[in-house]
Amino acid sequence: MAKSSADDAELRKACEAAIEGGGSKETVVLSIRVAKSRGVWGKAGRLGRHMAKPRVLAVTTRYSSKTQRTKAFLHVLKYSSGGVLEPAKLYKLKHLTKVEVFPNDPSGCTFMLGFDNLRSQSVAPSQWTMRNIDDRNRLLLCFLHICKEVLGHIPKFVGIDIVEMALWAKENKPSVTAQVKAEDGPAAALTAQIDSEVTVEQDLVSQAEEEDMEALLGTFVMDIGEAEAFSERLKRELLALEAANVHALLESEPLIEEVLQGLDVATVCVEDMEEWLSIFNLKLRHMREDIESIESRNNKLEMQSVNNEALIQELDKLLERLRIPNEFAAFLTGGSFDEARMIKNVEACEWLTGAIRALEVPHLDPCYANMRAVKEKRTELEKLKSTFVKLATEFLRAYFASLVDFMISDKSYFSQRGQLKRPDHADLRYKCRTYARLLQHLKSLDNTCLGPLRQAYCRSLNLLLRREAREFAHELRASTKTSRSPSAWLEPSSGSSQPSNSADTSNVSEAYSKMLTIFIPLLVDESSFFAHFMCFEVPALVPQSMTVGGDGNGADEYDSNDNDLGIMDIDGDDTKSGGKSAELGALNEALHELLDGIQEDFYAVVDWAYKIDPLRCISMHGITERYLSGQKADAAGFVRRLLDDLETRISDQFTKFVDEACRQIERNERNVRQMGVLSYIPRFATLATRMEQYIQGQSRDLVDQAYTKFVSIMFVTLEKIAQADPKSADIVLLENYAAFQNSLYDLANVVPTLAKFYHQASEAYEQACTRHITAIIYLQFERMFQFARKIEELLYTIPAEEVSYQIGLSKMDMRKTIKASLSNVDKSLANMYRKLQKNLTSEELLSSLWDKCKKEFLDRYESFSQLIGKIYPDETTPSVAEMRKILATM
Template structure:
């Protein structure tokens, strides 16, 4: 450790004339690889300054100062705990530095010396030492490097070290001379001490005599001192006088400075007041030219209208200028504002009269129309809008400056133009109804799927329906540009969606205006086109009277136009009508379902294909327009319910007829399955598979029930054989039973020659032909199923003969080829 101290002193602190008191080899907490020396250092000259220095070793193995703190900056020392072996301690300086010493001895010495130096050199706000052993922070504490010295000697050494001063060269020469005069000083110290004491006594006596001899000089000195004191008193009096003069000057200067400050404040306030007045006068100033224009506005010429707009905007700026409330109390300001109010009222009346007359005049406008739409024309009024747009800025001005007149003008516009649009709309819809009525004269058409086709009153052809759809499309197409154009005009001209907006803002584009449609726009459009909803209802009702399936293609058309006229009054109107037509569609399909449930079948005649099953194809053809549109989901939902109801009621209706139940099921499920396969409606895939399964079940049940067992006696014989085998008799030994001998088997087989079997099959074919209907077209299918059933029974009998009568050479008198020939001949002959 001593070598480290020596190196630090020589390499670091000698250069700055500092003395190293102690040091501690440390590292930062959690960074043990980065080590340094924490040193306690003192200056070598008075007054002594103590500092804490961190010294690091560079990459070139040189010691260099990194940080330096004055001892006065130390706020506290935290040893973490009072354990002697703890290595950590914190120094609270400009921030908290947490150190880890390499040895407990160095930590002990550093903290103790730190405490001693703070006690001696820090006079106030001494740092706090906490979690430190009490023995380390006492004056007589031992440190590891001096613990072999007794406490008294250690204290004395420290005191001498602090009071020690080196002797000068002159004092050293005098001491040598004194020592040379007494050669025995070293060998006989007592004798040398006596000599020194004697010499000291002699010197004291000589000093006393010298003092007594210099009494006169002392008195003279005292007189001089008295004179000096008097002179000092005089000088003090003079200085006091000067001080009073300076105080008076200071007070005077302060007063002058205060006056100058007040003058500056007054000047600043005057400037601000002048600026405010100039600003107010500028805002409230209305040029003479604008005043004349406001008094006698000309709205008939282009130049006069431009001048009126400019003057009106200037008046609006002046009247709406932001002036301090205190200035509004000024008489001149109030008089100017009253003057402006008179200009505003006179200009508003003139402008209101001009625009009011224009609105009434344009209420009789004939409009422009396209003659290429076969009489279905809704005239447009873009010319009216174009002429009124010249007054748009003035209308915006009116909205800001005179709300009452603005609202009154809106009412006049909606009343005048409303009559115009009422005339145009009624003409358009009357023409449309006449066109539809000319196509067909059917009233109250009936097309319920559960009724027989001959009970339908639906005489509308596909061509008629296309004509109705075309007329409706033409009407909706005529409505769209006119209403969107009018809405655009209302938004721009009356500024309905930009309430209170600055007139300098650009006009809102059409699409943006449509998105901003609010209640004010809807109210205006509702007043302008008051009869639209009623006329649209009448047109749709008129189509309804001609065609039961109207709700499908009307729904498609309305949906298309709701999408094309998004976020507008027309779109909202179409959407409202769309909801009503959707309800009509729901009612229509519900009526179809109810007609299936209430279907009445003839009891005396053959049933065949049920009416609602055969009518499904017609229904699907008429509903195809809806199925191919964006409203497909509406129909698909009802399709599933409709077909589910059919599947359910085919079974219900088949159980209550003279015709065999399985025949009705078989024919109708087959017909329904075939129709669903043709339609290829994916949402009905489950219903299609269900119909096929039910058809197969009904076919199997019918074949089982009606085919029976053509070889009845043979089947009965072998049932007895199977009974004996089941009771324990071996199959090969059954022939030894008397009742089931080979002779008995040959007798039974002889009863079924080929011609007899064929006659029985011919009778069966006639029976099946009588059961099945021609429209069902299942005779050949059923006959083929019976053929398969007969072959199945034949193979079963052959297998039993081989098992129970092996080697008997007994077999049936006809073969499978004969059976196939019988069935084929019978089918061809019929």
């Protein structure tokens, strides 16, 4: 058998060096080479993950003199790049709960150790593979002895029989037992016994005891009947041994007396030594007290010196905080806010803000807060703050008013006759930016001063914006040349049946689009600039790219850099917290004051466009919708409300036009007698075509609602006109419904709302045609079909063969009815055609109606012929084929 690595002295020394290098004083019980792997036997894996790695397992013990207990550890050591052992992992054997030999390993040399204190149980435990079964059994027996003798528990063994290990230990017992000194402790003694003894269970007999028992039993060979003789022999030997012991004690009495005398002498020496030690102890105690007193006085003096130095430093710092630089005091009370001095003013504000903040409790030690000097200096700084805030507020209010007054007095800023002027506030914003940083400091010094400043800025700029909008809207209307479109679209007229629609009013929509293109981005930018300039703590406004124009006209884009004030927050944060939306209400109120009144000029443009062409409300509504979709519900809330109001006003104007057109339709009902196609039917088709041209891909809700209202009134009015003359009611209905379908056929294919009304008109047309044709047929052949109706009514109560025996239904009556109705059938059919032709005013409907009439008559005659054949089987009537042939010649 090859030599085990557990017997390698060099390996044990290397392990002891590696463990002692980590600062631990432990005794190596066993050191053995193993191979470490992680994974599952029989499954393929990556080489880097499942490849075995060489390791050394070292079992160590350490005796604690404080707790009088021995601790056992399992060290895992790995080889460094230089081939030197170094610690890798450390386990406490008191946590070892399970030793499991891996069943899939056919050699039985692979096992796993289970510890109850591992944090991550989801990671597969390491697998240890020994070189042979002997090394495995040697390591496992080491674990078993240490856990049993030192730790007081035995781990659970899975996959191996302990008895087999005990038998292996008996066969491989070493011949030499190591000598262990007593002072090494119980752990070292246990180490020496590990290789010599194997105990499987608590009550098993050791090998030495077993040999003694065999030797004792071998000396006595006797039968069972000699038990009494054996007992007597044992008693005699026991008495002999006791007598020998008493004799030995008596012989040793001189030695005992000599030892007792030596003990007495030693006791006297110990007593003398104890007295001297008590004297020395008293002197040392007094000396210790003197030393402690001296050290205490020295410590107090040193502490006092250190405290005095710290106090002087703190007082110097406090005096530095309380000092007001003369140059800052001059700028804070000077009241000059020229552009050249703004940098110094801002620096003075920054110093004042920092000085006030430095005297507050979070930044100042609370013990200084109630000092008289601090209170006086705080009062002085508050006076400086109030003086500076008052002077700056008065200057800015006057400055805003002067800027706006200067721009209003110069007419070149506004639109003039023959020239539309786009408002330009670049110079105004540039001048305002000079004082943006000042406003930031005013807010940090006194937040209440911003209210009057915001109000003054809003009132001043409101005058400028309203003047610009008024002049621009006035010149926009004056420079737009277009013809007025008729507003009475559905009004009946004696002249041409089609209204004049040659006027091109697209300039109206273009003018409205230009108004929005110029002023909506301007108002958004002004709102954003105002929110930043006046220090509202709201989310940053992102200016929209206003590229939605009406009728294909693109809009100019405003430079988003106009909203950048080039400043940072006083606290050094360039971003605004999204949670500060509480100021949105105050901001929107200020924006309402800033922009209020400008909506009147937009309303004037809408009203002007409505008077020129009411249908242009459709395109203006679409332009407004596109601008609304481009606006976010942010701090520029007034702009969104303005667009909402414009959309509502345009809708109201268009509703006004629709209501007036509906009243024009209802006026047709008051005419005494109307025949043919009503005038509003073709006029509505022209109106719908024009309306579809103005939609241009926008939302259809406005137009679809108008269609629904128009057609509903048209159909109701048509029914009322038809009811005025019951004789010609069906003719009026079928002619007008047919004209409605013919005029809206193309639009109904592309407009779902008109398609719905198209199908409704088609159903009403078919019903009117059926009623009218039925009336004409009955007018010529009433006697024949009345005879058939009587027969059908009797068939409900009596059999068919008994009908011919009823009064008025005999064969003779049948022959008379046939002769009277069909003797001159061609003449009757011609009369029916002339009757149909006489009542119609639309010639193009005659052909289709006559075809419907012939088909209806043939269907009814076929039913009559079948009924006669069933009741009067012996009688003959003209066949359906003959009747179809007669109708074909008509």
